[in-house]
Amino acid sequence: MIHLVQLAQPLDQIFVIAKRWLLSYLPAALQPLCSAVLSVAAILIAFATLFALTTLLERKGLGRMQNRYGPNRVGPWGILQPIADGVKSLTKEDIVPITADHVVHFLAPVLLVTASFMGYAVLPIGRNMVLVDLNAGVLFFFAVGSMMELAVFMAGWSSRSKYSLLGAMRAIAQMISYEVPLVLASIVVIMQAGSLSTVAIVNMQAAYTGIWPHWFVFTPWGFAGFVLFMVAATAESNRSPFDLPEGESEIIAGYYTEYSGFKFALFFLGEYIGMFATSGMAITLFLGGWSAPFAFLTWVPSYVWFFAKLLAIISVFIWIRGTLPRLRMDQLMNLAWEFMLPMTLLNLLTSGVWHFMPGGSLRWFVCSTMVVVPCILLSRGLKHKKKFQVRTYHYSE
Amino acid sequence: MNPLQNYLLLSSLLFSIGLTGVLIRRNAILVLIGIELMLNAANINFIAFWRFGPNPSALTGIMFALFSISVAAAEAAVGLAIILAAYRHSRTTDLDQMNSLKG
Amino acid sequence: MTLSFIVLAVLTVAGMAAAMGLRNAIHCVLALTLGFAGVAALYLQLGAQFVGLAQIMVYVGAVAILAVFAIMMTHSPESAKSPVFSSHWVMGGVVGMAVFAVLARTIRSNPLCAAGMPPQPEASVQQIGDALMHRYVLPLEIMGLLLTAALIGAVVIAMDRKEEMK
Numbered sequence: 001m002i003h004l005v006q007l008a009q010p011l012d013q014i015f016v017i018a019k020r021w022l023l024s025y026l027p028a029a030l031q032p033l034c035s036a037v038l039s040v041a042a043i044l045i046a047f048a049t050l051f052a053l054t055t056l057l058e059r060k061g062l063g064r065m066q067n068r069y070g071p072n073r074v075g076p077w078g079i080l081q082p083i084a085d086g087v088k089s090l091t092k093e094d095i096v097p098i099t100a101d102h103v104v105h106f107l108a109p110v111l112l113v114t115a116s117f118m119g120y121a122v123l124p125i126g127r128n129m130v131l132v133d134l135n136a137g138v139l140f141f142f143a144v145g146s147m148m149e150l151a152v153f154m155a156g157w158s159s160r161s162k163y164s165l166l167g168a169m170r171a172i173a174q175m176i177s178y179e180v181p182l183v184l185a186s187i188v189v190i191m192q193a194g195s196l197s198t199v200a201i202v203n204m205q206a207a208y209t210g211i212w213p214h215w216f217v218f219t220p221w222g223f224a225g226f227v228l229f230m231v232a233a234t235a236e237s238n239r240s241p242f243d244l245p246e247g248e249s250e251i252i253a254g255y256y257t258e259y260s261g262f263k264f265a266l267f268f269l270g271e272y273i274g275m276f277a278t279s280g281m282a283i284t285l286f287l288g289g290w291s292a293p294f295a296f297l298t299w300v301p302s303y304v305w306f307f308a309k310l311l312a313i314i315s316v317f318i319w320i321r322g323t324l325p326r327l328r329m330d331q332l333m334n335l336a337w338e339f340m341l342p343m344t345l346l347n348l349l350t351s352g353v354w355h356f357m358p359g360g361s362l363r364w365f366v367c368s369t370m371v372v373v374p375c376i377l378l379s380r381g382l383k384h385k386k387k388f389q390v391r392t393y394h395y396s397e
Numbered sequence: 398m399n400p401l402q403n404y405l406l407l408s409s410l411l412f413s414i415g416l417t418g419v420l421i422r423r424n425a426i427l428v429l430i431g432i433e434l435m436l437n438a439a440n441i442n443f444i445a446f447w448r449f450g451p452n453p454s455a456l457t458g459i460m461f462a463l464f465s466i467s468v469a470a471a472e473a474a475v476g477l478a479i480i481l482a483a484y485r486h487s488r489t490t491d492l493d494q495m496n497s498l499k500g
Numbered sequence: 501m502t503l504s505f506i507v508l509a510v511l512t513v514a515g516m517a518a519a520m521g522l523r524n525a526i527h528c529v530l531a532l533t534l535g536f537a538g539v540a541a542l543y544l545q546l547g548a549q550f551v552g553l554a555q556i557m558v559y560v561g562a563v564a565i566l567a568v569f570a571i572m573m574t575h576s577p578e579s580a581k582s583p584v585f586s587s588h589w590v591m592g593g594v595v596g597m598a599v600f601a602v603l604a605r606t607i608r609s610n611p612l613c614a615a616g617m618p619p620q621p622e623a624s625v626q627q628i629g630d631a632l633m634h635r636y637v638l639p640l641e642i643m644g645l646l647l648t649a650a651l652i653g654a655v656v657i658a659m660d661r662k663e664e665m666k
Contacts, residue, residue, distance in 0.1 A: 104530065136625050139553045146561025150533060153568055157526060169572075172565060179561075196625045400617060403501055404546075405607045407509050411516055411535075413600035418520030420592030421585045426570050427525060430532055433563060434516055437539050440551075448546045453621035456631045460639075462543075462551050463628075466558050467643050471650035473563050477570040478658035484574040493586050 008299040015042070015303070016128050039131050043120050050310070051272050052082035058318050065322035089265035097159060097258050104158035109263045112151035112270035118144040119277035122198050126290050126303035130199055137198040138190060141281055142183055145236070148274060149175045155267070156255035167254025170329060171245035175236055177336040182232035182278075184344035185225045188351040189216055189285040198281075202289030211295045215288035220367040221351040224375075226286040228344055230313075233282060235332070237275040240321040244329055279313040280306075339378055346374050404445035411438035425480045425490045429473065436469040504545060512538030523584050525571045533564045547620050550628055 010017065019038055023031050056078060060070030071078040096105060122137035124130040134140050149172050156168020193201045207214045216222035235242040246254035256267045283289060287309050290302035327335070350370040357363040415434030422428055440462045447458025484490055515535030522528045536559040543552035586592070632640050 104527075134549065136550050136553055139550065139557070139625075143553045143556040143561065146557050149561065149565055153565065154530065157568075157572075172569075176562070176565065194626075399612070400501075400505075401612055402607055403505065403509075404542075405612075406604060407513070407542075409600060409603035409607065410513060412603070413596045414513070414516050414520055416599055417592055417596030420595060421589045422520065423582070423584070423586045424525055426567060426574065427520070427528055430528065430567060431520060433559075434519065434532070434535070437536065437559075440555075441539060441542060444543055444546050444548050444551060447548065447623075448621065449618060453618075453623075456623060456627060459548055459551055459623055459628060460631060460636050462548070463554065464639055464643060466551070466554060467647065470558050470563055471647050473566060474654040475650050475657070477566055478654040480570060481573060481658045490574045491582065 008301070012127055012301040012303075014301070015126070036131075043131065044117065047117075047120065047273060047276055048269075050276060050307075051269060052086075054272060054276075054314055055085065055268075056081050057314070058321075061315070061318045062322045065319075086265070089262050092261035094261040094263065095258075097161065099160045100258065101158040101160070104154050105258075106263075108151050108155035108158060109259070109266035109270065111154065112148055113266050113273070115144050115147040115151060116270045116273040116277060118147075119274070120280070123277070123280040123284055124199050124202050124289050125280075125306050126301065129290075129303060133197060133199050136196045138186060138196045138201075138281075138285075141198075141277070142179075142186075145274070145278070146179065148270070151270070152255055155259070159255075159258035161258055163257045164255050167245045167257070171238060171255055173329075174238070174242060174245060174332060174336075177333055178232045178235035178242075178340075181228055181336060181340040181344045182236060184341070184348065185228040185232060186281070186285055188221050188225045188347055191348070191351055192216065192355060198284050198289075202284055202291065205288040206291040208295040213288055213291060213293060213295070215286065215291070215293075217286040217288075219354065220364065220371045221347050221354055222286055224343070224347045224350070224371045226282065228340055228347065229282050229286065230316075232336075232340065233275070233278040234317065234320070235336070236278060237271060239275065239317055241324040241327050242332060244326055244332065275317065276310065276314070279310055279317075282313065283309045334382070338382055342378060343375060347371065399449075401445060401449040404441060404449075408438045408441040408445070411435075411441070423491050423493055425483070425492050425495075426477065428492065429476045429480070432476075433469060433473060436465060440465050505542075508538055508541050508545065512542065521584075526568065529564055529567045529571065532567070533560055536560050536564065548623055550623065550625055 019035065022038065023035055026034055056071070059081070060072075060078065063070030071081045074080045074084045096102060119141050121131045122134055122140050152171045152175070153168050156164045156166075156171070159165075189201060190196055193204050195201065205213065205215050212218070217226045238246055246256070256264060259267060283306065290306045292298045292300060292302075292305055350367050353370065354363060354367050357366065412435050415431045415438060418431035418434065419428050422431065443458040443462045443465070445458075447453050447456070447462075450458070480490065483495070487495060489495075512535050515531045515533075515538055518531035519528045519535055522531060536555065540552045540555040540560070543555060
């Protein structure tokens with residue numbers, strides 16, 4: 001037992017120690033460059049593997065929810081299915097429409113994948129395991145996230161096809177509409193932590209009172225912020241129920257209709273990597289990053305907790321995809337501007353009140369009512385304005 | 398040639414490219430883009446003087462640049478809205494054809 | 501002149517020159533986005549982290565997309581055949597070159613602050629927040645008013661008034 005406890009600390013830092021050991025064999029001039037290259041390679045490998053795992057998990061999970069098996073032919077329980085998918089997408093013919101804008105058509109998936117992967121530079125995956133500890137880390141993350149919208153537009157416009165352009169317009173409108181609640185929902189955390197640095201935010205949540213952690217999600221404003229952030233993240237990643245821009249039953253494949261073969265796989269990769277990055281940011285901001293949920297579980301290495309929380313969020317994404325129907329475009333936009341924007345602003349107010357009231361049950365009561373009552377009133381009020389009405393089907397007479 | 402001069406030369410080059418674009422292009426939206434380019438060049442000036450000038454701890458250059466970015470974004474939004482309204486009226490964005498106020 | 505400065509400067513100038521010179525308006529905006537990214541990289545090289553990231557978020561993420569939307573909505577099909585530059589292009593080119601000549605001469609002949617690099621000043625987000633809340637709080641509030649006015653104004657100007665004309 002004592003051996004296990006003594007083993008926990010080096011096990012937690014095993015990747016840091018391994019990297020330092022590898023770098024000690026290099027001359028001192030090359031060390032910063034090689035350190036960066038090693039960290040980047042580790043991030044690419046880890047999250048590309050997670051992407052492959054998620055495609056399989058999603059297909060099997062959705063299959064089970066729809067009362068069928070997922071893929072189960074390639075390897076036991078379909079485990080080698082991602083390899084088969086990769087081989088297929090690499091060997092398919094790359095068809096580019098003859099009237100398409102070739103340069104922009106080629107650069108769009110490149111820009112999407114680059115922008116998606118750049119977001120991982122500021123996520124603390126474990127204790128002392130962040131690629132760059134930027135002073136304005138959260139701002140960096142949202143800045144590169146906003147580059148993805150340009151890639152979507154480039155893809156849709158360069159294909160010179162009606163479905164692509166329509167899908168791209170819808171996708172951009174959705175993404176810029178939901179970027180506002182996304183950023184505002186994260187500002188509450190920044191206000192409380194007093195810093196834009198992701199490492200500082202996680203370090204502030206890594207403390208415990210008794211066995212309970214100081215995660216921000218366990219406060220009224222944090223919980224509301226987390227829910228708003230997750231809804232906005234679902235919309236930013238074009239996941240169901242916000243996947244009208246790529247809805248297969250509506251406009252074929254939206255902005256990547258005219259892409260085939262490996263470029264299509266790159267779009268797929270870029271979207272999922274963006275989803276993981278936004279989930280990683282939600283974990284950093286609200287769920288305590290790499291810290292353990294209870295004080296007696298801190299012997300488990302920190303990166304295990306990060307990936308466990310990430311897998312939990314991915315499973316919730318897959319669950320929601322299999323459950324909820326798609327939102328129409330105007331319902332989607334109304335949700336962003338008329339419900340989520342006022343809720344995020346009220347959440348800011350609640351967070352300010354929480355900061356200045358003395359700790360105790362009165363603070364909990366006041367802040368909880370400040371969050372819950374407007375939520376109910378807004379959703380009921382908007383419903384009476386006939387915005388969120390129950391769908392009635394009118395057949396042509 | 399010290400670094401400050403390099404940055405100032407770069408920003409003046411960008412400024413004159415933007416100015417040329419504003420004076421030359423036909424499409425109204427591209428004229429607005431030229432204006433954005435000039436604002437960016439001026440921002441480079443501010444940040445370069447903050448970095449290399451006396452008293453950088455007052456953060457004056459950074460504040461100026463931040464406010465300039467905000468004003469430029471607001472002005473781009475309103476300018477593009479005006480161009481849209483003008484397009485709806487005259488069905489063209491060609492500035493050479495919008496000359497009905499000429500004497 | 502360090503290598504990174506030269507690379508970034510060439511990239512930025514090429515992007516901006518292409519933005520002002522290309523025929524297709526969408527290509528112009530994409531080249532402009534490259535220029536904006538180059539300018540943001542220059543800010544990061546100068547050590548102004550917050551401004552550089554705000555530049556990416558505002559310009560690349562919002563202004564470029566706004567311009568692209570506006571081009572899509574005002575797209576006229578005969579733009580492929582119409583001339584790119586207006587009829588006064590000679591005068592415009594001369595004025596641009598003259599402005600650059602005057603500015604460059606002023607910069608070169610001025611005994612600016614001594615050659616060499618002063619140490620990197622620090623501009624942490626904490627300091628920027630302090631400055632915004634204490635010394636620059638009035639411009640901050642006016643900026644809020646300005647952005648609100650611009651938002652409402654842009655929506656009102658660009659609103660479709662067809663239902664009023666019925």
